Amino acid sequence: MINLDGDIQNLPADANLGSILVEHAQPLRAFFAWRHKRNYEGFWFSTTIRSHVPFESLLERQFLLSADFDPSITALSAQPLGLLWPAGTTVDTRNGRTRTLRSHVPDFFCRHTDGSATLIDVRRPDNVGDPHFQLTAELCTVTGWNYSIFTGLESPTAETLDWLAGYRMDRYAPTPESYEKLLTTFDTEKALRTGVRTAARNAELAQDVVLGNVLHLLFHGELHFDPSKPLTMESTIRRHRELTA
Template sequence: MRVVAGARTAQLTGYELVFIDSDGSEARCSLPEAAGIGFEHVAPVRSIPSYQGQRNNPGFYWAATMAAHVEFESWLERDEAMALDFDAEVTGFAAQPFWLFWPDAGRVRSHAPDFFARRADGTGIVIDCRPADRVRPRDEAAFTATERACAEVGWSYRRVSGHDLMWLANVGWLATGIPAIWSNRLRRN
């Protein structure tokens, strides 16, 4: 989903979200309207490509919390999906839950956060996963805009750049029952 900047800039005065509704159609809402939407149950707004030779490792994680597969685009996103799945306060989460659009210097910018999670108390968390050494200025601007939007709607925002390796080994073993994968990964780091 991309927006043609010229036609939309005049109309877009604040944040706007685009997501996939329960009937599979594209839905749009303003930021204030977004507070009442169950983004933890939406389908991803974009597909994650998979091709031979790519740098990242996409796949699906079976989330017990959701009793469904959750798509991930990298090992870091897979690790965060596990973290969400093992967090007792999280009642649901979804990958690539919405496109966030905002005006920026005469054009419209967009960003699809990696996850939306719902806590047991009803609050929302928006999560972006990116190793610190791979954050470019354009990414930083998108993360900052996303954090501002979250503050406006009353959600938390979290940027994940990695997890504690011992914790990850333990959770990975609990999630998969295959400790060799995790111990090999620990040795490489």
């Protein structure tokens, strides 16, 4: 079941499903909120698709943040399709019992730069044994999609990207006149502090303006750092992802 331009269609779960542009699908259901609800929901402005994407938990928000940071993702949609199984379908659970399945709505769908696609469920690490995931993975094998269960970013990557995402918006982007000067500054890797000072001098701009520009370029993958380490003014920044000889 998929909602394309307001038209909900029931499609067979076969290889032809892989040709559908699921990244353009609308959510199958509304995202409701009420007072004292345990989950936190809202909208994440995705700079990847230039639009707001709904989420139903802070873990889903973290996935959307990580998707924005991932240069291989070119498009995505939330709760893009519903999977329906024949009545009486059962699977074995972790405790050895069987469970009857009816339907499942995966959390996100992503399209990548190479044309491949990934269907994503978002769950806490202690809740990845849901039997729906087994059948969802089997469906993805048929359609040619990848399947992934996102369980969260590790520290300090989570904290670094959460902070860096504040600079993802266009207002922090360098001007066309200073763009190449900023990138060229980091042709040779150097500390963030040193690079900002050098770039500010070359572009004749204030250092706080250049710092915002550099952080924007870091989030969007035009400058690179090691996200597994805390980002500080002494962090090593370079233009090219891999070091050159």
